[in-house]
Amino acid sequence: MSTRRAAYEARQRRRANLLAGASTLVVLGLLVLLVPLAPGWAAVKSSFFDGEIFARTFPDLARAFLINIAIFAWSVPLIMVLGLAIALARGARAPVLFPMRIFGAIYVDLFRGIPVVLLVYLVGFGIPGLGLPRPWNSPYIWGTVALVLTYSAYVAEVLRSGIESIHASQRNAAICLGLSERDTMRYVILPQAIRRVVPANMNMLVALQKDVALLSFIGPVEILRQAGIFKSLLANFTPYVVAAVIFLCVTVPATRYADYLMNRDRDART
């Protein structure tokens, strides 16, 4: 059944795969052979890749990672809701709503411009320092607030770019059909805009998953802190490698999924 062209293409593909495989093997082989030849390899190996410490600290670190997941899980809905609200505020068209546009712009400038770590410190220690009673001064609450403030500013910008990417003709068409401004946004613009920025928001979530670890600065013993505790008790950096592996187990599938969504979106549009 196959044409001469198909046979040729199959040959070319096999050749390309073979070459790619061979060059990958050579690079890996060189890494495996050469890195251990470095004079400090034995020391680096025992302080970063100690198998016994890896096994000893893995269960505790995996347990600590549950805290990261919990913080992540309750932050995401808050970020999405607030991010959407800010994006809509920035996009408000009515002249009376101008203060909202200003507010949205200042909010985004402010919280996107401050490093997350600073915000975690400022909000995490500062607001409880005003004299809130327990449990309302918990670092979990105010650390989450810091994350939500930062990430909602990012998400607001992503959503706004999505809203602006919807062609003006859509809005005009909706108005012609007699939809109100509100309904146009609700039923015409947002469904398309949100779908269009899903991949960008997935990247935000991957970044958020890693930034949850910053809450360790104000007390919670999540995975990064737990790894730091082991590091100082064992004078060995292997626990950090364990933490990195655990992070990768979550972030790699998440980024692959974002890539998949992005490709699907691109294919659908071409």
Add this chain to the structure above:
Amino acid sequence: MKTILTATILTLTATGAFAASHCAAGKTLTDGTLTIATGNPAYYPWVIDDAPEAGQGFEAAVAYALAEEMGFAAENVTWVRTSFDEAIQPGAKDFDLNMQQFSITADRDRVVDFSAPYYTAPQAVMTTVEAVEGGATPTMDSLKGMKWGVVASTTALPVVMEKIQPDQSPLVYDDNANITAAMQAGQIDAALFDLPTALFTAAVLMDNGVVLGQFDPSAAESPDQFGALMLEGSALKPCVDEALAALTDSGKLAAIEAEWLQDAVGVPLIK
């Protein structure tokens, strides 16, 4: 050959200061100089005013006494600063000795070398005036009910978890300043430090800090002992240990401790 020659000449020309011991000759990073690392910043009462060169403060004074015992004149001591992580990272070090209240533990000893201990630190509990007014007492029962905070790079966390076994899990921070912030924000009631650090933090960093009590170090199974940290397999270790032993025997170490770490008395023991 050249180094030996230089060392010999140095030994011959230097008088007095170099006469004490030749043990360390040729074993330091720079011949004729002892490079000592401390924290950044270095805290009272270990180093006064963050200026170890002045020899003021317990660890600074011990460092200069050690150097003298090992045959280095005061002007041949150089100071560098390292973090805890830099001290334990693999590879070459930029110090001969690192003194910043490193507790000697078996696990750490596998990766780096420690000198013999130069100080046995009683662990002490710092809390706030408000907590004491609220009924906190230096008893185990009272300590159990408190919300604890500790510094991650210290050995305090295992002590809290094993000895005190608090009802709520402790919060963990990077340094003393963050503990202070958390305590002032009411997020923690109590923190565990070595006694001198607790006294300093309560008196200087906190507005309402108070040292509630100390654990009797002689009653501890493995008391917290500070040692100078060196590269694993350091050739200098026997010299440092020998010098420390000499300082202990001559009573000089005790004298330095009495001079800089005196106000330890008067803090109640925890029952």
